[in-house]
Amino acid sequence: MLRQPLEEGRVSISRASRSVVFPARFMLVAAMNPCPCGYLGDEVRQCRCTADQIQRYQSRISGPLRDRIDLVIRVPPVPVTTDTLAQPGESSVRVRERVLQARERQAARQDAVGVRVNAGLTGRAVWRHCAPDGRGRRLLDEAVRRLGLSARALDRVLKVARTIADLEGVEEVRGPHVAEALQYRTDL
Ligand SMILES: [Zn+2]
Incomplete structure (x- = not known):
């Protein structure tokens, strides 16, 4: 259902007797785990999922929806050290x-x-x-x-x-x- 508003910046809602178009220009920000257990690609902890489970999990986001997401970024866990806490970045x-x-x-x-x-x-x-x-x-x-x-x-x-x-x-x-x-x- 997100596909049309993402593409056109508007959403049309149809009911039996009529349909209405609303403006819907927005920025989609979403987060998901890489696999059901959440540790796929983790450098410290071991992922316990099977290839099949991972594939099934990731395919819950359809190809066409994924195609409309411009930036996909893997966010590794931030190591908590005194250094990272002392330097907050830009x-x-x-x-x-x-x-x-x-x-x-x-x-x-x-x-x-x-x-x-x-x-x-x-x-x-x-x-x-x-x-x-x-x-x-x-x-x-x-x-x-x-x-x-x-x-x-x-x-x-x-x-x-x-x-x-x-x-x-x-x-x-x-x-x-x-x-x-x-x-x-x-x-x-
Ligand atoms: Zn896993």
């Missing part, structure tokens, strides 16, 4: 600044097509604004061959790569941006 205020700048770049570049964020680009506008350099193109061709990326997935990779370049303050989408974007599509 502050949210600084990250926010970077994000705002990236959004401004997008809005300025795409003003003519009336799409203020990369995620909203569709059809030919994707290639017009997100076309990568030669190295990026070769990486994409390779990914299509090896991972069997669909046209929709390819569009999404391009928009993520464009956004990574924007966060870096770079106008051209280059190989490393495409490589990073592809990394977020790999399976658990």
Whole structure:
């Protein structure tokens, strides 16, 4: 049921006599375990699940829904040491600044097509604004061959790569941006 609102930013509800369309533009953030016991890929604890159990568990997220999730990131447990507690990392205020700048770049570049964020680009506008350099193109061709990326997935990779370049303050989408974007599509 999430598929339509994710794709179109609206949801239509049909009942016997009529149907109504509501706006539904949102950001989906979801978390799941890699397997039923939760320790698949853990460096310390052993996963006790069978290959069959793992496959069944992961297939509960359908392919088409998965295709519409742009960033899939494995989050390993954070080791609790005095070091990690003493160094909290980059502050949210600084990250926010970077994000705002990236959004401004997008809005300025795409003003003519009336799409203020990369995620909203569709059809030919994707290639017009997100076309990568030669190295990026070769990486994409390779990914299509090896991972069997669909046209929709390819569009999404391009928009993520464009956004990574924007966060870096770079106008051209280059190989490393495409490589990073592809990394977020790999399976658990
Ligand atoms: Zn397990």
